Amino acid sequence: MNSDYSDIVNTSKKQTRRKFLDVILGAGFFAWIGAVLYPIGKYLVPPKVADISVDSVEAGVIGEFPPNSSKIIRFGRRPVIVFRQHNGDFHALSATCTHLDCTVQYKSETEQIWCACHNGLYDIEGRNISGPPPKPLAQYQVVLQNDKVIVTRGEMT
Amino acid sequence: MGIYESLNERLYLDKIVEFSKKKKVPVFYGTIWYYLGGVSLFLFITQVVSGILLLLYYQPGVATAFESVRFIVSKVEFGWLIREIHSWSANLFIFFVFIHMFTVFFAKAYRKPRELTWFSGMLLLFLAMGFGFSGYLLPWNELAFFATKVGSDIAGSIPGIGDFLLRLLRGGDEVSGATLSRFFGIHVAIIPAVFTVLLGIHLVLVQVQGMSIPPELEKVPEKDRRYMPFFPNFALRDVLTWLIILNVVALLAVFFPWELGVKADFLAPAPPGVKPEWYFMFMYQTLRLLPAHVWFIEGELLGILTFMVGGLIWFFVPLLDKKAKVGERSKFWNWFGIILIIYMIAMTIWGYLV
Ligand code: HEM
Ligand code: FES
Numbered sequence: 001m002n003s004d005y006s007d008i009v010n011t012s013k014k015q016t017r018r019k020f021l022d023v024i025l026g027a028g029f030f031a032w033i034g035a036v037l038y039p040i041g042k043y044l045v046p047p048k049v050a051d052i053s054v055d056s057v058e059a060g061v062i063g064e065f066p067p068n069s070s071k072i073i074r075f076g077r078r079p080v081i082v083f084r085q086h087n088g089d090f091h092a093l094s095a096t097c098t099h100l101d102c103t104v105q106y107k108s109e110t111e112q113i114w115c116a117c118h119n120g121l122y123d124i125e126g127r128n129i130s131g132p133p134p135k136p137l138a139q140y141q142v143v144l145q146n147d148k149v150i151v152t153r154g155e156m157t
Numbered sequence: 158m159g160i161y162e163s164l165n166e167r168l169y170l171d172k173i174v175e176f177s178k179k180k181k182v183p184v185f186y187g188t189i190w191y192y193l194g195g196v197s198l199f200l201f202i203t204q205v206v207s208g209i210l211l212l213l214y215y216q217p218g219v220a221t222a223f224e225s226v227r228f229i230v231s232k233v234e235f236g237w238l239i240r241e242i243h244s245w246s247a248n249l250f251i252f253f254v255f256i257h258m259f260t261v262f263f264a265k266a267y268r269k270p271r272e273l274t275w276f277s278g279m280l281l282l283f284l285a286m287g288f289g290f291s292g293y294l295l296p297w298n299e300l301a302f303f304a305t306k307v308g309s310d311i312a313g314s315i316p317g318i319g320d321f322l323l324r325l326l327r328g329g330d331e332v333s334g335a336t337l338s339r340f341f342g343i344h345v346a347i348i349p350a351v352f353t354v355l356l357g358i359h360l361v362l363v364q365v366q367g368m369s370i371p372p373e374l375e376k377v378p379e380k381d382r383r384y385m386p387f388f389p390n391f392a393l394r395d396v397l398t399w400l401i402i403l404n405v406v407a408l409l410a411v412f413f414p415w416e417l418g419v420k421a422d423f424l425a426p427a428p429p430g431v432k433p434e435w436y437f438m439f440m441y442q443t444l445r446l447l448p449a450h451v452w453f454i455e456g457e458l459l460g461i462l463t464f465m466v467g468g469l470i471w472f473f474v475p476l477l478d479k480k481a482k483v484g485e486r487s488k489f490w491n492w493f494g495i496i497l498i499i500y501m502i503a504m505t506i507w508g509y510l511v
Contacts, residue, residue, distance in 0.1 A: 045321075046328045046335060072424040077331060079424055095426075101310040101332075102303050105426030116429040117307060118445060134449055 052076040056152040065149060070106030079103055080140055082151055085111055092140035092151045093126040099133040180387035183370045187264060191368060192398050193257035199399040200250035207243040217341040219334040222297035223420040230417060241410030251285050251436050258282060262494050266369040267474060268481035277359040279472045284352045289434050291344035297337060302421030303431040306332045314457055372484045439501040440464055442508035
């Protein structure tokens with residue numbers, strides 16, 4: 001009788017001990033998996049490279065821009081389209097279509113900005129006028145210094 | 158002691174031989190469907206072999222990728238052939254995986270006990286499309302460059318994880334050399350490794366469970382069903398289809414070469430005719446047709462969400478189709494499949510017309 005009883009106590013003690021070990025081992029196992037996967041996951045995400053902060057880029061000399069012509073230049077890490085209208089006015093817009101990221105081009109016949117990917121159209125101010133683009137193109141400023149065409153970011157004073 | 162005996166003592170070859178002897182294939186109007194999985198397998202092997210050969214000359218990197226592929230097709234003896242075979246067999250591979258999936262769907266082969274086979278097959282299909290998407294960029298030509306920009310931009314508009322996914326895919330904010338390195342690693346190492354494991358599982362499941370037959374045929378008493386032995390009858394037919402397919406690939410490669418195009422240029426405007434590979438076309442065309450805003454939600458977003466939900470439903474068909482579980486055909490799921498096929502074909506054709 002007595003020994004039976006102590007047996008039960010013993011097994012249940014053993015069981016709680018086993019359970020305890022199971023939990024520790026299980027948690028340890030998952031922690032180990034985590035410790036393996038975490039660095040891999042982090043490694044896959046490319047580091048944020050500081051945007052090459054440029055405020056102005058020289059697009060070339062005025063002579064390279066006959067009226068009604070255009071050129072795509074690298075502004076930091078992004079392309080910017082610089083174009084000159086019939087009347088000689090210079091404009092610069094982000095060249096990345098706001099629809100799905102294609103690079104736009106200047107349509108000299110109509111003086112519009114056109115994206116060949118899905119037929120998106122913008123006016124010379126970058127406003128989306130037809131096709132799928134949901135937003136206007138960001139505007140840049142063009143400054144003429146002597147004979148140089150300089151593109152700068154944002155508003156000029 | 159012969160070689161067979163001594164190997165048998167160690168590797169239990171007798172068991173394998175016995176298993177293969179018993180392996181049989183049901184003979185009925187749909188026997189031909191059973192070749193499709195094998196054809197897909199053969200095309201995958203073709204891809205691995207031709208891909209590894211390309212690797213010997215291909216050099217990833219913005220300054221070298223395009224040039225190295227041009228070198229392969231113009232200077233290396235039979236280089237053009239290897240590249241054309243890799244491109245053509247890639248397309249046929251995806252085509253046959255799709256057909257294989259649909260025949261399996263209509264034969265209700267996904268029902269118990271083969272749910273896991275269906276799941277592994279679906280994952281293989283997704284990976285195959287990943288193979289195509291990542292491989293497309295590798296020659297670093299203009300069309301691929303912009304198609305990748307557009308494709309990753311679409312992935313980037315998934316709410317919540319979009320930005321993260323976009324950077325993960327591109328290896329940065331823009332499609333650049335970092336994207337090319339990443340796609341290269343994904344294409345020749347990550348997907349092949351995962352694909353091989355899943356394919357192994359898929360094939361083991363098929364071996365263990367044997368070929369399924371459509372529900373109607375299951376009602377036929379066993380003694381009235383017809384079979385052919387797998388070895389050698391079916392296996393030889395398999396090999397014959399593989400030979401035919403290889404010849405078709407070779408003919409296509411010779412008579413309909415894939416153009417290399419012009420090298421991608423960060424500062425060039427997108428050319429007209431930027432489009433994804435044909436197996437993405439039905440989704441792409443749908444997104445293109447959706448208006449900018451549907452009700453209160455962005456059209457593109459609605460399209461993406463619909464495809465995600467649709468994909469999940471398709472994936473979980475074995476769990477959703479309650480009738481198949483009891484060995485009946487569900488009208489609903491039949492029509493679901495038929496309408497899906499019509500939709501995909503119609504959208505694909507439309508996508509190429511505009
Ligand atoms: C282990 C397997 C594979 C390896 C090692 C491999 C390797 C390569 C390499 C080195 C290239 C660049 C050369 C080139 O562009 O011509 C490439 C391109 C490509 N791969 Fe693969 N590949 C494999 C499997 C696959 C599979 C299964 C597909 C199926 C969809 C595929 C689809 C493509 C495509 C569409 C291209 C672009 C072909 C072109 O336009 O030139 N690859 N692959
Ligand atoms: S990416 Fe420019 S219109 Fe679609």
